[in-house]
Amino acid sequence: xxxxxxxxxxxxxxxxxxxxxxxxxxxxxxxxxxxxxxxxxxxxxxxxxxxxxxxxxxxxxxxxxxxxxxxxxxxxxxxxxxxxxxxxxxxxxxxxxxxxxxxxxxxxxxxxxxxxxxxxxxxxxxxxxxxxxxxxxxxxxxxxxxxxxxxxxxxxxxxxxxxxxxxxxxxxxxxxxxxxxxxxxxxxxxxxxxxxxxxxxxxxxxxxxxxxxxxxxxxxxxxxxxxxxxxxxxxxxxxxxxxxxxxxxxxxxxxxxxxxxxxxxxxxxx
Amino acid sequence: xxxxxxxxxxxxxxxxxxxxxxxxxxxxxxxxxxxxxxxxxxxxxxxxxxxxxxxxxxxxxxxxxxxxxxxxxxxxxxxxxxxxxxxxxxxxxxxxxxxxxxxxxxxxxxxxxxxxxxxxxxxxxxxxxxxxxxxxxxxxxxxxxxxxxxxxxxxxxxxxxxxxxxxxxxxxxxxxxxxxxxxxxxxxxxxxxxxxxxxxxxxxxxxxxxxxxxxxxxxxxxxxxxxxxxxxxxxxxxxxxxxxxxxxxxxxxxxxxxxxxxxxxxxxxxxxxxxxxxxxxxxxxxxxxxxxxxxxxxxxxxxxxxxxxxxxxxxxxxxxxxxxxxxxxxxxxxxxxxxxxxxxxxxxxxxxxxxxxxxxx
Ligand SMILES: Nc1ncnc2c1ncn2[C@@H]1O[C@H](COP(=O)(O)OP(=O)(O)OP(=O)(O)O)[C@@H](O)[C@H]1O
Ligand SMILES: Nc1ncnc2c1ncn2[C@@H]1O[C@H](COP(=O)(O)OP(=O)(O)OP(=O)(O)O)[C@@H](O)[C@H]1O
Ligand SMILES: [Mg+2]
Ligand SMILES: [Mg+2]
Numbered sequence: 001x002x003x004x005x006x007x008x009x010x011x012x013x014x015x016x017x018x019x020x021x022x023x024x025x026x027x028x029x030x031x032x033x034x035x036x037x038x039x040x041x042x043x044x045x046x047x048x049x050x051x052x053x054x055x056x057x058x059x060x061x062x063x064x065x066x067x068x069x070x071x072x073x074x075x076x077x078x079x080x081x082x083x084x085x086x087x088x089x090x091x092x093x094x095x096x097x098x099x100x101x102x103x104x105x106x107x108x109x110x111x112x113x114x115x116x117x118x119x120x121x122x123x124x125x126x127x128x129x130x131x132x133x134x135x136x137x138x139x140x141x142x143x144x145x146x147x148x149x150x151x152x153x154x155x156x157x158x159x160x161x162x163x164x165x166x167x168x169x170x171x172x173x174x175x176x177x178x179x180x181x182x183x184x185x186x187x188x189x190x191x192x193x194x195x196x197x198x199x200x201x202x203x204x205x206x207x208x209x210x211x212x213x214x215x216x217x218x219x220x221x222x223x224x225x226x227x228x229x230x231x232x233x234x235x236x237x238x239x240x241x242x243x244x245x246x247x248x249x250x251x252x253x254x255x256x257x258x259x260x261x262x263x264x265x266x267x268x269x270x
Numbered sequence: 271x272x273x274x275x276x277x278x279x280x281x282x283x284x285x286x287x288x289x290x291x292x293x294x295x296x297x298x299x300x301x302x303x304x305x306x307x308x309x310x311x312x313x314x315x316x317x318x319x320x321x322x323x324x325x326x327x328x329x330x331x332x333x334x335x336x337x338x339x340x341x342x343x344x345x346x347x348x349x350x351x352x353x354x355x356x357x358x359x360x361x362x363x364x365x366x367x368x369x370x371x372x373x374x375x376x377x378x379x380x381x382x383x384x385x386x387x388x389x390x391x392x393x394x395x396x397x398x399x400x401x402x403x404x405x406x407x408x409x410x411x412x413x414x415x416x417x418x419x420x421x422x423x424x425x426x427x428x429x430x431x432x433x434x435x436x437x438x439x440x441x442x443x444x445x446x447x448x449x450x451x452x453x454x455x456x457x458x459x460x461x462x463x464x465x466x467x468x469x470x471x472x473x474x475x476x477x478x479x480x481x482x483x484x485x486x487x488x489x490x491x492x493x494x495x496x497x498x499x500x501x502x503x504x505x506x507x508x509x510x511x512x513x514x515x516x517x518x519x520x521x522x523x524x525x526x527x528x529x530x531x532x533x534x535x536x537x538x539x540x541x542x543x544x545x546x547x548x549x550x551x552x553x554x555x556x557x558x559x560x561x562x563x564x565x566x567x568x569x570x571x572x573x574x575x576x577x578x579x580x581x582x583x584x585x586x587x588x589x590x591x592x593x594x595x596x597x598x599x600x601x602x603x604x605x606x607x608x609x610x611x612x613x614x615x616x617x618x619x620x621x622x623x624x625x626x627x628x629x630x631x
Contacts, residue, residue: 021436025428026428026431026432049470049471050438050439050440050444050467050468050471051437051440051441052438055438055439100466101380101381101382101439102380103380103383104382141556145556146556146559148561149559152288155331157316158315158316158319158320158321159320159461159462160316161316164315182465185465185466185495186315186379186462186495188314188315188495188539189495189536189540190314191314191315191552192495192539193541193550193552194552197549215466215467215468215469217469218540218541219541222550255470256468256469256470259470259473260469260498261469261472261473261496261501261502262498262501262502263497263500263501263622264501264525264622265502265504265521265525266622266623
């Protein structure tokens with residue numbers, strides 16, 4: 001399967017996307033003329049400055065916002081503009097987002113089991129109660145959560161455990177496109193590795209396409225086929241991952257790569 | 271010991287009551303912070319790092335019970351005398367009034383949970399300054415703008431008027447850091463302070479805190495999963511697993527002579543990007559369920575080199591050097607065990623020591 005280099009179908013094509021907030025003196029051009037394309041089965045790493053518009057790009061794609069301008073085509077269908085029932089269905093069944101602030105996205109009054117099962121119920125993915133249970137427990141194992149915690153509430157978990165609840169409830173749905181916004185930053189490196197392996201497996205087994213937003217450049221390099229670097233609302237550089245890492249062209253990309261803290265107490269001096 | 275300790279956590283145990291079950295989340299933690307130095311706490315997600323530092327400030331959620339231990343804060347008065355306060359004996363109210371912000375300030379892991387969604391950023395930064403330092407509205411505003419600039423936020427005047435949801439994740443995180451710094455604390459505790467920041471801004475924040483440390487002798491505890499950050503800021507490192515500190519020492523002790531098999535596993539999980547492995551290494555198995563009693567060494571079931579005694583008895587702390595401690599039977603002379611650091615790790619360490627290696631990129 002040549003999912004990286006082939007001329008396979010475009011799953012998501014974003015062209016000239018603009019997302020502005022506020023007006024007058026407080027106008028913020030969060031995303032300003034951003035274009036990129038993700039082929040089916042590809043993992044696209046989106047990195048860049050804090051506040052450069054990465055999360056906004058993700059939120060515009062799933063239409064939490066009404067884009068100010070530009071075009072977003074998902075599976076060939078334009079999904080900007082007014083959403084009719086069909087387009088809404090296309091988005092909710094085809095795209096899932098893992099949000100940057102896990103606590104804010106987890107319902108505090110629901111048990112973890114029900115949080116993870118929620119999408120399974122909405123999309124009728126389990127044919128029996130037993131299957132539903134199996135799916136949830138298996139998913140908990142896969143993200144490194146002890147299934148014996150299924151009856152607990154979000155506040156009873158650590159930051160990284162909550163992050164994994166958010167990952168589990170998204171991945172269990174096996175959508176065509178996952179937008180993962182900083183999915184691993186709250187996790188220890190061993191569990192980061194476990195989650196990265198899981199995302200890679202999804203890509204390989206189910207051809208899942210992933211927009212991976214992250215600050216950890218070594219993980220981005222490991223996981224992504226293609227990367228885009230954002231700064232001040234623009235994509236300043238994009239291309240094949242190895243090409244960008246080995247031969248960065250834009251000054252911001254160069255600065256970013258140089259600022260990576262080295263894991264050696266003798267080499268680093270701040 | 272003659273060391274000047276500003277904070278000492280002694281034999282701390284914390285549990286949560288969950289209807290019928292009791293979850294023993296912290297199981298006897300000993301940690302100390304030397305005045306003016308930086309301690310980094312690393313370890314498994316869910317191992318108790320946040321609960322430990324929240325105990326310092328009586329900030330654990332309802333239902334948390336301190337079963338044993340003391341948390342001593344050695345405050346230096348302006349006249350040079352030292353006053354020792356056991357923070358576990360203060361009520362949450364007393365801590366908020368007398369400790370929080372001015373003496374010990376904390377940056378939380380989840381900025382959204384701390385920031386008030388209905389209050390502007392400006393109000394949230396100036397509130398503590400005006401309360402604790404009794405300065406005018408105008409001065410507080412000036413200082414808040416300066417602080418926001420220091421933490422790398424552009425257009426601070428605009429941001430002061432905005433609400434948390436109008437900021438990006440990393441901006442919110444920096445606002446929380448600015449609030450923590452606003453009352454000139456003696457001790458700064460940062461729980462994952464830079465996870466939402468890109469590496470250039472991260473470097474800027476770490477540098478800012480280092481500068482304050484140089485100027486005012488600030489003492490710092492960092493909790494972070496980013497081992498690159500640990501390597502660049504920490505004087506001392508503590509590694510936690512399942513509610514215990516299983517290894518601690520100077521940064522050099524832990525990076526160059528890691529002793530506990532969990533520490534080995536953690537270091538091995540850092541991707542080696544020069545080679546594109548098919549799969550990243552991750553420590554097999556799951557951490558134990560802390561609502562069940564733990565027999566022996568909590569890491570034994572995940573440790574391929576576990577000794578028979580690991581399944582029977584909990585290991586005490588063994589002293590490897592004046593600064594380096596580890597809780598593992600491997601270092602009990604009576605066990606006669608052979609300590610073998612995994613080959614790949616040994617290679618990485620020797621690369622680091624000769625200065626060429628950095629593990630990452
Ligand atoms: N709902 C909103 N209202 C007003 N401004 C917003 C809103 N959401 C985002 N912004 C602004 O848009 C810009 C981009 O924010 P965004 O959250 O997309 O950044 P980001 O690249 O995800 O940053 P980070 O890495 O810090 O998470 C910021 O200036 C932010 O303040
Ligand atoms: N209110 C609570 N009730 C029950 N258990 C809790 C509660 N808060 C935390 N815990 C449990 O205590 C343990 C330690 O949590 P803590 O938040 O200290 O972990 P951590 O080391 O900070 O992890 P992370 O790196 O994921 O933030 C976890 O297993 C968590 O599930
Ligand atoms: Mg973001
Ligand atoms: Mg934590």
